[in-house]
Amino acid sequence: MDKAEMKHRILTCVECGEEFVFTVGAQTYFLEKGYHQSPKRCKACHAKFKRDKKFART
Numbered sequence: 001m002d003k004a005e006m007k008h009r010i011l012t013c014v015e016c017g018e019e020f021v022f023t024v025g026a027q028t029y030f031l032e033k034g035y036h037q038s039p040k041r042c043k044a045c046h047a048k049f050k051r052d053k054k055f056a057r058t
Helices: 024-033 043-057
Strands: 009-012 019-022
Touching: none
Parallel strands: none
Antiparallel strands: 009 019
């Protein structure tokens, strides 16, 4: 998808159920990194998920 065609998207977090904005900049970043799915978690829940995952390994 061309960046000019992209628009901000409203997504719903699978953890807390809150809506969050998936910005054009974030979409561009995801494409550059090769991610093909939209994020499932808002920023706060994603940070908690990563933190919990990190501590589960130790």
